[in-house]
Amino acid sequence: MKTSAEAPRALATILERTRQVGFTMPSEAGTGSLLRALAASKPQGRMLEIGTGTGIATAWLLDGMDEASELVSVDVDASMQQIAGDVLGHDPRVRFVTDDASSFLLHREHESFDLIFADAMAGKYELLDETLALLKRGGLYVVDDMLPQPNWPPGHAPRVAELIATLTRRPDLHATRLDWASGIVVAARRG
Numbered sequence: 016m017k018t019s020a021e022a023p024r025a026l027a028t029i030l031e032r033t034r035q036v037g038f039t040m041p042s043e044a045g046t047g048s049l050l051r052a053l054a055a056s057k058p059q060g061r062m063l064e065i066g067t068g069t070g071i072a073t074a075w076l077l078d079g080m081d082e083a084s085e086l087v088s089v090d091v092d093a094s095m096q097q098i099a100g101d102v103l104g105h106d107p108r109v110r111f112v113t114d115d116a117s118s119f120l121l122h123r124e125h126e127s128f129d130l131i132f133a134d135a136m137a138g139k140y141e142l143l144d145e146t147l148a149l150l151k152r153g154g155l156y157v158v159d160d161m162l163p164q165p166n167w168p169p170g171h172a173p174r175v176a177e178l179i180a181t182l183t184r185r186p187d188l189h190a191t192r193l194d195w196a197s198g199i200v201v202a203a204r205r206g
């Protein structure tokens with residue numbers, strides 16, 4: 016049996032292809048291992064990843080999910096998402112959606128999720144209320160890159176501070192800051 020210290024088997028291939036294409040926004044291993052643990056806490060869960068990239072966090076999430084869980088992963092960039100599809104697409108638990116996340120989020124009226132990893136502007140800095148409305152009671156909302164990053168555009172720091180303040184003050188959430196890896200906030204929807 017694989018131990019929790021080991022990375023998902025698919026990760027090495029994804030990381031190699033990520034390096035080859037020069038994708039500059041990959042999730043860290045610390046974030047991935049946290050996502051795997053959180054996914055494992057949601058048997059028969061419905062998970063949503065906003066921003067597939069090349070599938071790094073997707074691989075970690077799938078590694079934690081049980082056989083009855085499902086993951087939808089959305090990205091507007093078909094070429095990067097294709098890497099995730101090539102390596103992970105055989106897994107019947109994952110569905111890749113190539114779409115603008117804003118459009119995707121605005122057409123989910125009848126859906127809800129046990130875990131949302133919001134890793135694009137939409138779902139995090141845009142359409143936050145709409146995204147949080149998709150969380151089930153007890154559902155988990157996760158964001159990373161909450162500590163200063165070299166690729167932050169000018170003026171981004173105040174948006175991060177505002178997002179953290181919003182998440183930690185919302186009465187419908189219990190949120191906590193984790194100041195390691197790239198900086199993470201986990202928020203649970205209150206019952």
Ligand SMILES: C[S@@+](CC[C@H](N)C(=O)[O-])C[C@H]1O[C@@H](n2cnc3c(N)ncnc32)[C@H](O)[C@@H]1O
Nearest residue numbers: 040041042066068071072090091092115116135
């Ligand atoms: C931080 S990266 C995601 C990293 C990925 N989750 C991982 O684990 O490595 C952000 C992703 O959001 C995608 N993105 C940016 N704008 C988007 C939009 N409007 N709709 C959907 N995806 C978008 C980018 O193409 C990029 O792949």
